[in-house]
Amino acid sequence: MASIKRSILFIFLLLFQAVDLFASEGGETHALPEPLMVIPFAVLLIMIATGPLFYHHFWERNYPKVAIVLGSITVFYYLVFLNDTYHLLHTATEYISFIALLASLFVATGGILIRVDRKSTPFLNIALLLFGSVIADIIGTTGASMLLIRPYIKINKNRIKPYHIIFFIFSVSNIGGSLTPIGDPPLFLGFLRGIEFFWFFKNIWFIWIITLAILMLVFYFFDSRNKGDEDPNTVYTGKIEFKGAKNLVYLGIILISVFIDPGVISWVPSLAPLPIGIRELIMFSVVYLSYKTADKEILKYNEFNFEPIREVAFLFVGIFATMMPALQLISYQAQQLGEHLTPGIFYWATGLLSGFLDNAPTFLNFLSAALGKYGMNVDIKQQVHEFSVLHPLYIEAISVAAVFFGAMTYIGNGPNFMVKSICERAGIKMPSFFGYLMKYSIPILLPIFAIIWFIFYY
Amino acid sequence: MKNLDDVIKNNLHGLHYGNRVLIPFVADVLKAVIENDIIVDFSSTKTGAYYKKHDDFTEIYFYDYKNLEEVISQYETIKLVIVEKGKSIFDFGTHRKIALRLQKNHKLIIEELNDDILFVE
Numbered sequence: 148m149a150s151i152k153r154s155i156l157f158i159f160l161l162l163f164q165a166v167d168l169f170a171s172e173g174g175e176t177h178a179l180p181e182p183l184m185v186i187p188f189a190v191l192l193i194m195i196a197t198g199p200l201f202y203h204h205f206w207e208r209n210y211p212k213v214a215i216v217l218g219s220i221t222v223f224y225y226l227v228f229l230n231d232t233y234h235l236l237h238t239a240t241e242y243i244s245f246i247a248l249l250a251s252l253f254v255a256t257g258g259i260l261i262r263v264d265r266k267s268t269p270f271l272n273i274a275l276l277l278f279g280s281v282i283a284d285i286i287g288t289t290g291a292s293m294l295l296i297r298p299y300i301k302i303n304k305n306r307i308k309p310y311h312i313i314f315f316i317f318s319v320s321n322i323g324g325s326l327t328p329i330g331d332p333p334l335f336l337g338f339l340r341g342i343e344f345f346w347f348f349k350n351i352w353f354i355w356i357i358t359l360a361i362l363m364l365v366f367y368f369f370d371s372r373n374k375g376d377e378d379p380n381t382v383y384t385g386k387i388e389f390k391g392a393k394n395l396v397y398l399g400i401i402l403i404s405v406f407i408d409p410g411v412i413s414w415v416p417s418l419a420p421l422p423i424g425i426r427e428l429i430m431f432s433v434v435y436l437s438y439k440t441a442d443k444e445i446l447k448y449n450e451f452n453f454e455p456i457r458e459v460a461f462l463f464v465g466i467f468a469t470m471m472p473a474l475q476l477i478s479y480q481a482q483q484l485g486e487h488l489t490p491g492i493f494y495w496a497t498g499l500l501s502g503f504l505d506n507a508p509t510f511l512n513f514l515s516a517a518l519g520k521y522g523m524n525v526d527i528k529q530q531v532h533e534f535s536v537l538h539p540l541y542i543e544a545i546s547v548a549a550v551f552f553g554a555m556t557y558i559g560n561g562p563n564f565m566v567k568s569i570c571e572r573a574g575i576k577m578p579s580f581f582g583y584l585m586k587y588s589i590p591i592l593l594p595i596f597a598i599i600w601f602i603f604y605y
Numbered sequence: 606m607k608n609l610d611d612v613i614k615n616n617l618h619g620l621h622y623g624n625r626v627l628i629p630f631v632a633d634v635l636k637a638v639i640e641n642d643i644i645v646d647f648s649s650t651k652t653g654a655y656y657k658k659h660d661d662f663t664e665i666y667f668y669d670y671k672n673l674e675e676v677i678s679q680y681e682t683i684k685l686v687i688v689e690k691g692k693s694i695f696d697f698g699t700h701r702k703i704a705l706r707l708q709k710n711h712k713l714i715i716e717e718l719n720d721d722i723l724f725v726e
Binding site: 204207297300301304307443446447449450451452453454568569571572573574575576 | 680
């Protein structure tokens with residue numbers, strides 16, 4: 148418990164402490180933002196949480212404006228008061244990369260139709276959630292979520308409850324993707340910095356199994372009590388049908404393009420200082436081509452529309468822009484306090500922040516702090532690789548926390564929001580931001596994450 | 606008076622104007638899903654949605670949208686759970702799921718939802 152308290156204290160300290168100078172990753176020196184500049188981010192988070200609940204229609208109509216206005220305040224501050232274009236460009240690059248991956252996976256999977264004509268049972272659901280968790284490591288949490296959420300709802304149509312979707316978000320959209328760099332963006336950043344591709348699998352598989360096993364037990368407890376109102380005479384063929392196979396080719400292209408990065412393949416040209424790379428251009432091309440060539444009948448069945456990705460694009464442009472000061476302050480404090488941080492503190496600090504901030508930069512900042520403890524530099528691949536061999540526990544704690552805690556809120560990971568949107572369009576009333584937190588993630592996930600901490604990082 | 610089966614069999618269409626849709630049969634609406642909005646309260650004449658049954662058609666107003674055509678895209682629909690006039694509202698067997706597809710010139714296509722389209726009552 149002391150470790151948790153210290154982590155919370157650490158987070159508070161870093162958000163409200165010290166104004167100083169720090170060295171950026173680019174080697175340039177930039178002034179640290181005023182802690183007060185965290186306010187636009189806090190306002191945006193509060194509005195995302197309360198908007199759909201208390202002023203639904205204002206929020207529905209105006210969330211793009213709110214996100215842009217709040218983001219612009221931070222951008223203006225960086226441009227005019229800090230004269231810091233480095234962080235702006237860096238954030239723009241990360242945002243474009245983030246949205247290119249999400250949009251391409253969203254559109255490509257929107258052209259795939261999976262029909263499963265089987266009776267919904269707790270065991271079938273568990274099998275599907277586990278299958279989704281495995282493929283999340285092959286096609287990413289976004290790809291797996293978009294591919295499986297519709298068949299999962301269809302299987303459960305006679306007994307669907309919000310908990311079905313919440314456990315889907317917990318497992319397929321988040322925890323499942325912790326075994327490979329393709330699974331979740333923070334791990335990919337780690338891979339780019341020098342951690343071996345299979346390092347995550349070798350070091351995290353047992354935590355992945357334990358966490359999912361506990362989660363599935365809890366799911367079974369819920370699901371076995373849900374009898375539904377299905378007609379007992381319903382006949383199932385047991386068939387599984389797959390349509391839109393050509394979109395698998397597009398999925399393949401997206402997955403290959405993930406590696407088309409100057410940091411992975413030396414001959415790939417960098418388009419810097421443009422905040423876009425060859426990879427993103429390929430992904431945006433896939434968005435266009437997969438939509439244009441998709442089977443119209445499948446798009447109709449999937450009720451395909453761009454609104455869920457539009458919502459993510461607008462909200463996250465605001466989140467990425469407004470969270471710059473918070474991330475910079477975290478980075479600074481992590482560097483300052485690095486020497487005193489244990490794997491347990493890294494676990495809770497990375498996790499609690501990843502639930503509300505983007506987990507990729509959070510992962511990188513804490514990785515940088517962990518390396519700093521041993522006089523190593525996150526910008527030097529050889530040192531990151533060496534660190535992963537000599538002190539695996541730190542990277543393990545940071546990686547597990549960055550990916551797992553993304554399930555704590557709707558905004559913790561990109562696919563969470565998209566899954567919520569698809570479910571609402573299917574007529575499923577989803578819990579509010581606070582409902583999700585209070586009814587599901589705090590009572591279910593937090594104890595599981597505490598067990599993981601106690602076993603591995605205490 | 607036409608019923609839903611007549612409408613589907615004869616490819617009859619409804620109408621839409623701004624935030625108002627007219628379906629060519631008489632029914633009670635139990636649930637409507639439009640975009641991310643799940644509407645089950647039809648009591649207000651100012652917010653959410655409201656429906657009115659006439660002798661041979663039903664009109665529905667979606668107050669939170671000025672122009673439905675602007676928000677419902679090509680592959681999207683407005684989804685409804687309805688019970689036709691004369692049938693018991695308390696019998697789940699009479700609840701029917703339909704999709705309203707907005708087309709040009711105020712034409713409203715009415716389709717009964719099959720299992721491929723996600724809609725949970």
